[in-house]
Amino acid sequence: MDESRPLADRFEANRPHLRAVAFRILGNVEDTDDALQEAWLRLSTTDAGDIGNLTGWLTTVVSRICLNSLRSRQRRHPESIDDSDVVQFPVRTAVTPEEQALLADSMGQALLVVLDRLNPAERICFVLHDMFSLSFEEIAGILGKSPEACRQLASRARRRVRMEEDPTSDPQRQHQIVDAFLAAARTGDLQMLVSLLSPDVELVADTAAVALGAPRRLVGPNDVANRFSGGAKAARAARLDGSAGLVWAQGGTTKVAFDFTVVGAKVTRIEMIGDADVLGEIDIEVLRRGR
Numbered sequence: 001m002d003e004s005r006p007l008a009d010r011f012e013a014n015r016p017h018l019r020a021v022a023f024r025i026l027g028n029v030e031d032t033d034d035a036l037q038e039a040w041l042r043l044s045t046t047d048a049g050d051i052g053n054l055t056g057w058l059t060t061v062v063s064r065i066c067l068n069s070l071r072s073r074q075r076r077h078p079e080s081i082d083d084s085d086v087v088q089f090p091v092r093t094a095v096t097p098e099e100q101a102l103l104a105d106s107m108g109q110a111l112l113v114v115l116d117r118l119n120p121a122e123r124i125c126f127v128l129h130d131m132f133s134l135s136f137e138e139i140a141g142i143l144g145k146s147p148e149a150c151r152q153l154a155s156r157a158r159r160r161v162r163m164e165e166d167p168t169s170d171p172q173r174q175h176q177i178v179d180a181f182l183a184a185a186r187t188g189d190l191q192m193l194v195s196l197l198s199p200d201v202e203l204v205a206d207t208a209a210v211a212l213g214a215p216r217r218l219v220g221p222n223d224v225a226n227r228f229s230g231g232a233k234a235a236r237a238a239r240l241d242g243s244a245g246l247v248w249a250q251g252g253t254t255k256v257a258f259d260f261t262v263v264g265a266k267v268t269r270i271e272m273i274g275d276a277d278v279l280g281e282i283d284i285e286v287l288r289r290g291r
Contacts, residue, residue: 025124117241182232249286
């Protein structure tokens with residue numbers, strides 16, 4: 001036990017940072033403390049002499065534990081770790097009301113509610129990059145995805161957070177706007193398309209979508225409308241994690257998702273997503289309408 005104390009002290013020194021990371025990802029104190037206990041179990045069975053940057057190592061471990069927790073709240077401890085074989089570290093599970101209030105206030109209850117609507121990978125990317133300034137290269141190592149995919153996931157999460165926080169946001173109205181956009185695109189109604197787009201509308205495509213023939217970036221209602229006018233014959237209306245969008249599929253597999261940002265009654269951004277890693281993280285529901 002004495003031999004483990006220096007390592008335990010180093011863990012304790014990192015605990016405030018790790019707790020902040022875990023709470024922002026998981027959103028509740030109980031799961032946060034479970035994640036920290038699990039991180040200690042892993043550290044205590046690892047040769048700490050091989051760890052060059054303990055804070056970075058622990059942040060990665062805690063983030064991966066949180067990712068697993070988000071994907072399966074019922075699973076707490078990997079079966080490969082036997083609690084009886086490791087030194088127990090007294091991570092406090094009895095949190096005072098003051099501590100809980102401090103954690104919650106550091107984010108705000110409204111943001112916690114919004115983050116709960118992100119998928120696990122989006123939440124990890126958003127929290128680690130936007131709140132803790134981790135690079136997408138570092139986050140890619142945590143998620144096992146490419147840095148570009150992590151950048152897209154964070155961008156998508158950021159826009160979803162803004163939309164959720166917008167008091168004028170109306171999901172039904174958003175679907176109506178996207179349906180009207182699809183209909184106008186198919187009939188080649190250029191005037192209608194332009195009327196649905198904001199003056200500063202932006203169309204962007206990831207590398208995979210560009211490889212399929214999409215433009216990297218277009219700005220302005222005329223250029224964006226011309227890109228879609230008379231096209232989108234094979235596109236289908238869809239929900240992308242509950243938000244209005246379109247998909248293009250081939251052989252029953254989604255090849256490109258069109259992620260719309262709608263503010264008021266105008267489309268402000270269309271993101272064409274072809275990266276398989278990002279598509280795999282999106283809950284896609286193809287709708288019957290718009291066929």
